[in-house]
Amino acid sequence: MNKQIIIRQTQVGQWFGYAGGAGLMAALVGFIAQSGLTEFVGIALTIGLIGLFFWAALAPADFRAFVSGRQMRYSTGAVFGTLLLLGVVALTYVILQRAVITLDMTEGQRFSLSTETRAVLNRVVYPMRITGFYSPRLLSQREIDDQFFRLYEVETDGLITREYIDPEQQPALAQRYSVTFDGEIFLSYVNADGSTDFSTTTRVPISESQERDMTGAIARQLISGTLTVYFERSHGERDPLDSTQEGMSGINGGIQESGLITQPFDLQQVASVGGDLPTDASAFILARPLTDFSDSEIAVIDRYLKRGGALFIMSDVLFNADAFLRQDGKFNQFLWNNYGLRALDAAIVDPVSSQDTPLDIVSAAVYTDSAIAARLDSGDTPTLFRLARAVEISSNPPANTPNGRIVLSSPQSYGETNLKQLGETNTYAFDPEDIQGPLTSVAWAYNQKTGAKILLVGDSDFATNGQVLTGGNSILFTDGVAWLTGYGDQINYAPQAYRTGLPLMFVTGQTLDAIAFVTVILMPGLVLLTGFIVWTRRIRA
Amino acid sequence: MNGTWVVFRREVGQYFASPIAYLIAAALLLVTGLYFNADLTFSVGTKPAEPALIPLLLSFAMVFCAPLLTMRLLAEERREGTLELLLTAPVSDGAIVLGKFLSAWFYYTILLALTFIYQIILVSITQPDMGHTMAAYIGIWLYGGATLAVGILFSAITENQIVAAFLSIALLFILWMGELIGQIITNLELAEVVRQLTLIGHFTSSFAVGLIRAEDIAYYAGITALMLFIAIRVVESNRWR
Amino acid sequence: MIDVQNLSKTYGTFAAVDRLSFKAEAGEVVGLLGPNGAGKTTTMRMLTGFMPPSAGSARIAGYDILNDSLEVRRRVGYLPERVPVYPDMTVQGYIQFWANLRGVRDARRQTERVLESVHLLERRKTLIRNLSKGMRQRLGLAQALVHDPPVVILDEPTIGIDPQQVIEVRQSVRALGEKHTVLFSTHILSEAEQVCDRVIIINHGRILAQGTPATLRQQLQPGDHLYVQISGASSAAGQRLLAEIEGVQQVQPQGIGFHVRAAVRANLRGDIAQRVVQAGYQLEELRPVAMTLEDIFLDLLGREEGA
Numbered sequence A: 001m002n003k004q005i006i007i008r009q010t011q012v013g014q015w016f017g018y019a020g021g022a023g024l025m026a027a028l029v030g031f032i033a034q035s036g037l038t039e040f041v042g043i044a045l046t047i048g049l050i051g052l053f054f055w056a057a058l059a060p061a062d063f064r065a066f067v068s069g070r071q072m073r074y075s076t077g078a079v080f081g082t083l084l085l086l087g088v089v090a091l092t093y094v095i096l097q098r099a100v101i102t103l104d105m106t107e108g109q110r111f112s113l114s115t116e117t118r119a120v121l122n123r124v125v126y127p128m129r130i131t132g133f134y135s136p137r138l139l140s141q142r143e144i145d146d147q148f149f150r151l152y153e154v155e156t157d158g159l160i161t162r163e164y165i166d167p168e169q170q171p172a173l174a175q176r177y178s179v180t181f182d183g184e185i186f187l188s189y190v191n192a193d194g195s196t197d198f199s200t201t202t203r204v205p206i207s208e209s210q211e212r213d214m215t216g217a218i219a220r221q222l223i224s225g226t227l228t229v230y231f232e233r234s235h236g237e238r239d240p241l242d243s244t245q246e247g248m249s250g251i252n253g254g255i256q257e258s259g260l261i262t263q264p265f266d267l268q269q270v271a272s273v274g275g276d277l278p279t280d281a282s283a284f285i286l287a288r289p290l291t292d293f294s295d296s297e298i299a300v301i302d303r304y305l306k307r308g309g310a311l312f313i314m315s316d317v318l319f320n321a322d323a324f325l326r327q328d329g330k331f332n333q334f335l336w337n338n339y340g341l342r343a344l345d346a347a348i349v350d351p352v353s354s355q356d357t358p359l360d361i362v363s364a365a366v367y368t369d370s371a372i373a374a375r376l377d378s379g380d381t382p383t384l385f386r387l388a389r390a391v392e393i394s395s396n397p398p399a400n401t402p403n404g405r406i407v408l409s410s411p412q413s414y415g416e417t418n419l420k421q422l423g424e425t426n427t428y429a430f431d432p433e434d435i436q437g438p439l440t441s442v443a444w445a446y447n448q449k450t451g452a453k454i455l456l457v458g459d460s461d462f463a464t465n466g467q468v469l470t471g472g473n474s475i476l477f478t479d480g481v482a483w484l485t486g487y488g489d490q491i492n493y494a495p496q497a498y499r500t501g502l503p504l505m506f507v508t509g510q511t512l513d514a515i516a517f518v519t520v521i522l523m524p525g526l527v528l529l530t531g532f533i534v535w536t537r538r539i540r541a
Numbered sequence B: 001m002n003g004t005w006v007v008f009r010r011e012v013g014q015y016f017a018s019p020i021a022y023l024i025a026a027a028l029l030l031v032t033g034l035y036f037n038a039d040l041t042f043s044v045g046t047k048p049a050e051p052a053l054i055p056l057l058l059s060f061a062m063v064f065c066a067p068l069l070t071m072r073l074l075a076e077e078r079r080e081g082t083l084e085l086l087l088t089a090p091v092s093d094g095a096i097v098l099g100k101f102l103s104a105w106f107y108y109t110i111l112l113a114l115t116f117i118y119q120i121i122l123v124s125i126t127q128p129d130m131g132h133t134m135a136a137y138i139g140i141w142l143y144g145g146a147t148l149a150v151g152i153l154f155s156a157i158t159e160n161q162i163v164a165a166f167l168s169i170a171l172l173f174i175l176w177m178g179e180l181i182g183q184i185i186t187n188l189e190l191a192e193v194v195r196q197l198t199l200i201g202h203f204t205s206s207f208a209v210g211l212i213r214a215e216d217i218a219y220y221a222g223i224t225a226l227m228l229f230i231a232i233r234v235v236e237s238n239r240w241r
Numbered sequence C: 001m002i003d004v005q006n007l008s009k010t011y012g013t014f015a016a017v018d019r020l021s022f023k024a025e026a027g028e029v030v031g032l033l034g035p036n037g038a039g040k041t042t043t044m045r046m047l048t049g050f051m052p053p054s055a056g057s058a059r060i061a062g063y064d065i066l067n068d069s070l071e072v073r074r075r076v077g078y079l080p081e082r083v084p085v086y087p088d089m090t091v092q093g094y095i096q097f098w099a100n101l102r103g104v105r106d107a108r109r110q111t112e113r114v115l116e117s118v119h120l121l122e123r124r125k126t127l128i129r130n131l132s133k134g135m136r137q138r139l140g141l142a143q144a145l146v147h148d149p150p151v152v153i154l155d156e157p158t159i160g161i162d163p164q165q166v167i168e169v170r171q172s173v174r175a176l177g178e179k180h181t182v183l184f185s186t187h188i189l190s191e192a193e194q195v196c197d198r199v200i201i202i203n204h205g206r207i208l209a210q211g212t213p214a215t216l217r218q219q220l221q222p223g224d225h226l227y228v229q230i231s232g233a234s235s236a237a238g239q240r241l242l243a244e245i246e247g248v249q250q251v252q253p254q255g256i257g258f259h260v261r262a263a264v265r266a267n268l269r270g271d272i273a274q275r276v277v278q279a280g281y282q283l284e285e286l287r288p289v290a291m292t293l294e295d296i297f298l299d300l301l302g303r304e305e306g307a
């Protein structure tokens, strides 16, 4: 009887001991996690001490043996050893994380910067910031992207910094950037005080090639504001502010978004006072003037071209007498004499390569050897012109002025020269005066001495809001502008520098079946068979 | 060191002498094979081959496979009483645990090597990104080592294999959940810290995308070392408890 | 070789081994004798370094079992009570594994030698799961001897095997004594008597007696034990008659005769014969009874329980 009570007392004491230990552990964990003597830590500590006290009081022998014994020595040794190892591991981890030691194993060097990108980054002199909006759900995507973005920070010695914002936690900020989806990325210049310069914020597109997206955005940011494009406005041209189907607000906005400045220009007025195009004019766009140019106006253009100007001419089939760029007009003559380019008074009729009517011509062939047409693959991105004018390049151009065609119609097409009938009755037919196809509708010329560039397109509808998104029309326009302004050279974008992605797989159904057989039946079967053989041999042993 | 080698050799022999090991290997090949074929049929003509396909699958599969591969290593010895002989042999407890761990890792490495068949097939039908694949395989190899170490720890703690397997699956699952943390935790900073602690957080956004980072290697090596250290202390505690 | 000082083990508040002290010299075969639960296994586990003592210390070959555990383990061959085996290994693989683990140099040859000595050589390719209980027992013995340790500790090596094999095992243990120090536990007295140079009898974790079987018998057998058979007298009369003889302490019927216990004195047998004949009976048989260790053991246990 007496004996039983003693045992129970010892046991109670031990239970107090366990409770005390648990309390102390909780206190330690709380102290580390909350880094301070919080209320929770205090309570846990009190429980721990009370527990230990009762343990010592109720089971003194047990307590003494524990404190002075082997158990105590070894268990504290084990615990401290574990903590020490944990500390070493954590320290190594943090040091290595800071050191950013990475090895990019991907074939396309997806996590390394190309020399082209390095060249662009070399030109960064003012601090920029990559701002990514990721919710916690996209944490792993963010980490993958960050692997890549931090290369930019390292390469520019911190001139380009990164910041990540949770759009759900900071909706106001997200609104400020006009975030539309989770995982969106922006690029901005940073003010002297470290704040974001929202006037420079641009959206970084997200496509297959992350490097092209980011480097392109940086390059655009770098040249933004350095290139100005002038739209001629005094001859009834299409309006770059007009947002109807016939207007050109779309391309105007596109140019601006690329970081270029657009300005209107009154050629008639400037010519009348003997003025010139502004010196900052990177390109001069003639978006289908209705009437032809006078001598003084041609002189303005001539002077501009002679100092290395760039001219984008969009010329349509017009039916008025003094139509712009009449075949026998002075401006057409000027172009032919000086640059080996001219427009013909002929509307291209293409019965083969066309859309709704033979007048809605689709590019039948594209010379992709020029920078303008590099991305114009006629198969994927044909251009669509409505009532286009044939143009011609001289096979014997002036010295140092190479030229070339870009878009051609089909061999079955012809150039209808009876524009009068076409304009009045909208009828056309092939007759002897007409020009046999294939006909050129887009051509270029480049004076190697002066640097003058001309892009002549026998259509203007392709760049209107209604048509610009059709087929390769927008590519023709933007790459045309890029070539004229030298924008392409500036962003130093060489497409071959970026990985084109892994090739797609093309496998016949038969091969697939064979693969399925090998991987799903043969391999596991062989392994099973080996196991079976091993097993039977064991059984017999 | 000799002890480690002897224990390692015995355990490896044990793996390859028992039909169970072949059964597991066949099952793994079947699952990965089905997965591979499903992905292949889906990808043909629409997208390139996913370079980290099998490692990504394994990163989940190891949550369940690692405990199965390791549960018997110490628990069985304890239950069958052979631990009594092992612990009275003149080898350190570390050598025993290490030898057993290495044997499990070795067996796992063989399993991994078997799945290379899919890469060979891919090479013969298309141009896969082998560098990326290698990175993913190196990652899943280290990842597997860490999960096996967790399994060993629980095998050391209990003599019941089922309990050992269950406990390690539970812990591995928690460590694996990193990917889902973001959905649970709304605080971005906290979510990020938690993610850094998880097994998966050091795999999906680095090795699995073809990137080898020193910090991830340190993480897996650290987890492995820590788990083994604790397991050794647990075995050792027999001598002083 | 083995020097045990006040070795104790308590599980919670229960003392499984209680201040055990004994010594075993080199080349001695020492038997640890005790009933189930006496603490034999616990003692051996402490000596082999599998579990730590709660108090006290022990040295084997001069090394402390706690502080120089590794050195101790190098010098000890141990056969646990359960004979733990890896059922999926072959006989040879198993022995060779332990040989390798214990750093035996010529592991292969040693394995064959030790298998030969336990008559398992021809079964060396057999899976252990297919061995009989007796074979496993011998396999365990081979395992304990493969590294030729100076000290061999065997925990009940003869339980569960048939008498033929028991004799073989006893012989091999006996033979071990030539080169090794053997500590050997059993609860069968005759076994200890046959095999051991010295016997230590323990119960409840404490030593009851120790010494060679002969001295134990002497020490624990005070006085003479005789068997007397008388014809012509009723049982009660015979008993009364014998009890009256000087020096006789106890008379118990045993079969058709009596077991007489008496103080040692001269001419006891003569007196008995004389008294029987005087009373008119016939003395059919009178012979000394040699007490076995078994009797002593039971005697001792009985005394302890009574106390």
Ligand SMILES: Nc1ncnc2c1ncn2[C@@H]1O[C@H](COP(=O)(O)OP(=O)(O)OP(=O)(O)O)[C@@H](O)[C@H]1O
Pocket: C011, C016, C034, C035, C036, C037, C038, C039, C040, C041, C042, C043, C081, C187
């Ligand atoms: N792990 C343990 N926890 C609690 N009590 C134990 C433990 N191991 C042994 N005991 C107890 O210690 C006592 C001695 O056990 P031990 O195994 O040493 O006896 P033994 O002499 O070997 O008996 P047997 O002849 O049956 O093998 C027994 O009462 C047993 O119940």
Ligand SMILES: [Mg+2]
Pocket: C040, C041, C042, C081, C155
């Ligand atoms: Mg026992």
